[in-house]
Amino acid sequence: MKIAKTTIKDVAEKAQVSISTVSRVINNSGYVNAETKHKVMEAIRELDFEPNPLAKGLGGGKSNTIGLILPDITNLFFPSIARGVEDAATVQGYTVILGNTDNVAANEESYLNVLERKSVDGIIIAGSSSDGSRIQELTTSGLPVVLVDRTFPSLTIDSVTSDNLEGAYLAVKHLVTLGHEKILFLGGGTNISTTQEREQGYLKALRESGIPINRNLIHYGDYRFESGFDRLIEVLEKGLPFTAVFAANDLIAIGAIRAIQSRNLHVPQDFSVVGFDDIFWAKLERPPLTTVAQPIYRMGMIACELLLDKIKLPSQQEPRHIVLKPDLVLRQSTAALSL
């Protein structure tokens, strides 16, 4: 007993014009007499008519839907991205389909396929965990894709990232300025571009400061709290000497802080800690976490705008790579090295 929706046909009848004319009015295309147009608009209003997006999409048209693929919406970082994307999409009348991949490349690919079949007009992938080949295929075949917080240097896919290298550089430089030399690097997955770039920034700051690089101080894991906690405990138990830690994200940093504190050591007295992202809980940590702030929400928003641009003007432009500037937010988890 579905409610009979009003269609373009009803409008045409009511306005005493042809379906074609109504279509023209709706899409603002072709010539329509001002008076006729008025009549049609009137009818549309009275009938409370809205075109059926499905039917629109059928004839090779647009579905006004975009896909958003991300590792896990439950992970602190992604809800803000999702929100940014959705807000930007809503403004332009688009709707967002969400997909979680759990960082499994196969899941990502499978979602890509589903979205393609659902005729989405474009796809945003945050924190992609694939090698990008399938993505490249899609964009080449005409389905716009924008990457967030991840790039494939060898491929030509639009992306929005923040300057991870620069951010990390700022963070480590800050630690060096405070007198630290033995700085632990706690990364996420080895093959994640953000971890790689942040490691590069770490190395650059060290090199520039003439501090020898100690590979024993570089550790990887994943982007979760537990990873930071566990990694730090390991380092502590191995007895590796260090006085500060730069973590590739806030969750790792907070895990590290908790690990340090669990051994009755103190931050920043015994160890300084810097994170990356500036999630909501960073400022609530004890001590409040010094971290590199990324405009997460804006990244989502910008990515979506980029995508919508591409959808609307499918002129094959050069791939665009937007790189946002991160900011070092000084709080209380870092202090001058006490000798």
Place this chain on the structure above:
Amino acid sequence: MKIAKTTIKDVAEKAQVSISTVSRVINNSGYVNAETKHKVMEAIRELDFEPNPLAKGLGGGKSNTIGLILPDITNLFFPSIARGVEDAATVQGYTVILGNTDNVAANEESYLNVLERKSVDGIIIAGSSSDGSRIQELTTSGLPVVLVDRTFPSLTIDSVTSDNLEGAYLAVKHLVTLGHEKILFLGGGTNISTTQEREQGYLKALRESGIPINRNLIHYGDYRFESGFDRLIEVLEKGLPFTAVFAANDLIAIGAIRAIQSRNLHVPQDFSVVGFDDIFWAKLERPPLTTVAQPIYRMGMIACELLLDKIKLPSQQEPRHIVLKPDLVLRQSTAALSL
């Protein structure tokens, strides 16, 4: 330069049968000769054909898409719901469209309309902020809707909630057992069903324990950290006497703890605090937060399964209300009242 997708027609030609037959095979409907069926399946495989979901939806069919409407994906509580919904949806081949309402009823309604137009097969609404009338319309018109964490007692809409009254009762009873009598209630919005129910549980526990109810100890705000912080500071400044606080969610509770601590008072020595939800950060709070745990992820999952059931068997059943049992998780933010 879109890739020409293979259509049902291609399959029909390849298999030397009619389009109708192919359709039957795809949908497993009607009679098809086993041999014919085999031929068609073969063709489908070879052509790597997958039906266009848009076209499917057009003729009044199913779109294999459901909508998920929630206040704000950025709010700690909802990502888990979203994840539960998505996981359950994926298993059954459904895809999820996400919509944020910011607790604005008009936004909710507008999303409802968009989703209806997009011919989603069903809708899940978490933390609805409307009066439910439009929702009722939709379900009556044949579009299944399931509510999460919210009910409209006067309407006949399926829902998945946890037993808020019982959870709150447990929490407050716990405080009473510890000797507390002057217990502050910090709610979210007055008109939110979860806040109302939790307040009922609070009142019930008090009444049952023969503790007089003091309206001055009942305060509202919203479900965010800041609300808990601000409310508590206000109470402190008014000099209202109390020894414990029961907050309607963890964010409020943590805000309250921070407010208390900001005045150099201590939890649980000076004040015991209990929250609701058991979000990830509850156990990381200092002191770790005693709280009422809700199976958030499962709520999303169950809601989705309920919805998919309804979609598949549209037999007008009685509305179903699933009520999950919450658990009191004892941690260190509560202690016996010191005299």
Place this chain on the structure above:
DNA sequence: TTGAAAGCGATACCAC
């Protein structure tokens, strides 16, 4: 058991 044909709702090309 299978095929032909009529929609579903809207777009777009082609006449008038």
Place this chain on the structure above:
DNA sequence: GTGGTATCGCTTTCAA
């Protein structure tokens, strides 16, 4: 400027 009509991909009677 406006109307007719083929078309998009698939489902669904209705006959055969």
